Amino acid sequence: MSDYLFVHGGSHGAWCWEGVIRELDRGGLRGLALDLPGGGADSTPRASVTFDSYTAAVNAFIAGNDLRDLVLVGHSLAGIILPDIAAANRERIREVVFIAAYILDRGERAIDLVAPGRVPEYYRLAETSAEYSLMLPYEIARQRFFSDLGEADARAAYARLTPQPFAPYLSPARYGARTIGAISRYVICRDDRNLPADLCRRWAAKLGGTVQEIEAGHDVMLSKPAELAALLSLSGTAGRMIPRSGRVGAGLDAGDPQSRPGATSISGFSR
Numbered sequence: 001m002s003d004y005l006f007v008h009g010g011s012h013g014a015w016c017w018e019g020v021i022r023e024l025d026r027g028g029l030r031g032l033a034l035d036l037p038g039g040g041a042d043s044t045p046r047a048s049v050t051f052d053s054y055t056a057a058v059n060a061f062i063a064g065n066d067l068r069d070l071v072l073v074g075h076s077l078a079g080i081i082l083p084d085i086a087a088a089n090r091e092r093i094r095e096v097v098f099i100a101a102y103i104l105d106r107g108e109r110a111i112d113l114v115a116p117g118r119v120p121e122y123y124r125l126a127e128t129s130a131e132y133s134l135m136l137p138y139e140i141a142r143q144r145f146f147s148d149l150g151e152a153d154a155r156a157a158y159a160r161l162t163p164q165p166f167a168p169y170l171s172p173a174r175y176g177a178r179t180i181g182a183i184s185r186y187v188i189c190r191d192d193r194n195l196p197a198d199l200c201r202r203w204a205a206k207l208g209g210t211v212q213e214i215e216a217g218h219d220v221m222l223s224k225p226a227e228l229a230a231l232l233s234l235s236g237t238a239g240r241m242i243p244r245s246g247r248v249g250a251g252l253d254a255g256d257p258q259s260r261p262g263a264t265s266i267s268g269f270s271r
Helices: 014-026 051-064 076-080 082-088 119-127 138-144 151-158 177-183 197-207 225-232
Strands: 003-007 030-034 070-075 093-099 184-189 210-214 263-266
Touching: 003 014, 003 051, 014 030, 014 225, 030 051, 051 082, 070 076, 070 082, 076 082, 082 093, 082 177, 093 177, 138 151, 177 184, 177 197, 184 197, 197 210, 210 225
Parallel strands: 003 030, 003 070, 070 093, 093 184, 184 210, 210 263
Antiparallel strands: none
């Protein structure tokens, strides 16, 4: 039976996956989550956190827990590190799931994919902070992350956010996400106000692989944990592991007809 390892996005922590893990547990599946360096309850000084800090922490967690036949799940900014983690754990990972997540080609940086109107805001927040980090005010986080949560739940979630280290946005990707497209799924949140659905559809096509959609805002794990858990339990690449070459199958290059993803629509939840 596969384990699910959840990697949170910017300013979040392992806490954001609690509802999804609880739902998986009810179905007899095991989910685990960790705080990335500088996130959640982790005490790493945020000014010291880098892209490599993130990958080292996840790789150590996988090895320390001897996780195998693993479904690796990342949300939002976590998408930038999933290809590196897959490359380092080729014998352990069965499937990679990107949820409303950044998709980088080799050499791209996360900051290169941020909406142009937001880039000056990100630099300003980082450069004026004590820890070279970002912390969005509540009104903006409410709109971008928590648009489909009630006011009380949105404020409770915001209270658990932490400043997001900025340096990981600035590191070029060593592995393009296309290299793991054949064992990947991309989950699009149709009501996402942070990474809009049309943008995520383009990123999903860039990745290649299976595409699924769900009626939810950006923080789907908070607003619809049961529906997300049900979606995740539908394996899109059952039994396939990453070969030692790190390249999985055919159809991973741009323009190859096999790279066109198949789509599954999840409307609150239907297949």
